[in-house]
Amino acid sequence: MKKEVLAAETGHNEIVIKDYTFEKFIVKSEIDSIVHSLARRINIDYQGKYPLFLIVLKGSIFFAVDILREITIDCEIETVTAKSYGDEMVSSGNVLLSLSNVKFSGKDIIIIEDIIDSGLTLHSLINRLKHSGAKSIETIAFLMKTGQQKTNVDIKYVGKNIPPDFVIGYGLDYAEKGRNLPDIYKLKSVPD
Numbered sequence: 692m693k694k695e696v697l698a699a700e701t702g703h704n705e706i707v708i709k710d711y712t713f714e715k716f717i718v719k720s721e722i723d724s725i726v727h728s729l730a731r732r733i734n735i736d737y738q739g740k741y742p743l744f745l746i747v748l749k750g751s752i753f754f755a756v757d758i759l760r761e762i763t764i765d766c767e768i769e770t771v772t773a774k775s776y777g778d779e780m781v782s783s784g785n786v787l788l789s790l791s792n793v794k795f796s797g798k799d800i801i802i803i804e805d806i807i808d809s810g811l812t813l814h815s816l817i818n819r820l821k822h823s824g825a826k827s828i829e830t831i832a833f834l835m836k837t838g839q840q841k842t843n844v845d846i847k848y849v850g851k852n853i854p855p856d857f858v859i860g861y862g863l864d865y866a867e868k869g870r871n872l873p874d875i876y877k878l879k880s881v882p883d
């Protein structure tokens with residue numbers, strides 16, 4: 692059995708959680724540069740508008756904070772909690788959404804997602820928002836797994852397309868661990 696490496700012990704090239712080994716994949720400097728270029732596009736595209744950023748918790752928390760600090764236009768911020776993975780590495784297919792009683796009517800909504808995998812979370816959320824009277828609905832996703840989507844999702848702003856590996860760090864978790872890692876790690880090996 693491999694020793695579990697605590698998420699707080701940063702700087703490692705490999706992290707072990709529940710005997711699953713993860714290797715460093717996207718370093719903080721690349722994360723920062725992706726965030727910066729996405730923010731620049733939003734600042735240009737939404738100039739003169741007053742968008743409402745809808746943060747999908749919990750995974751998007753770090754990405755949302757980073758990108759919102761670089762948004763220079765007037766905006767509003769709201770949150771929604773979405774859960775479908777539990778302690779598994781694949782979506783349960785059952786997306787639980789907890790959306791507060793926010794008025795979306797007439798708003799330009801920008802959904803902030805950390806990752807698009809099956810696409811089911813985003814699909815459920817957009818379905819919920821469809822009848823809200825929103826003026827427009829777009830999505831920023833920090834990561835998008837290539838070829839994994841089980842539903843049609845139209846994402847205007849994608850930070851980085853990645854292979855379908857399971858990833859943790861920068862808000863993303865495995866069984867609630869690893870969210871506080873500053874870099875992103877991908878699954879390298881599973882327990883024997």
Ligand code: PRP
Nearest residue numbers: 748749750774775776808809810811812
């Ligand atoms: C993760 C992630 C996205 C969603 C993407 O959330 O943060 O919201 O799954 O997967 P999908 O495209 O297959 O739907 P999760 O349900 O793990 O909750 P969390 O954000 O609290 O970790």
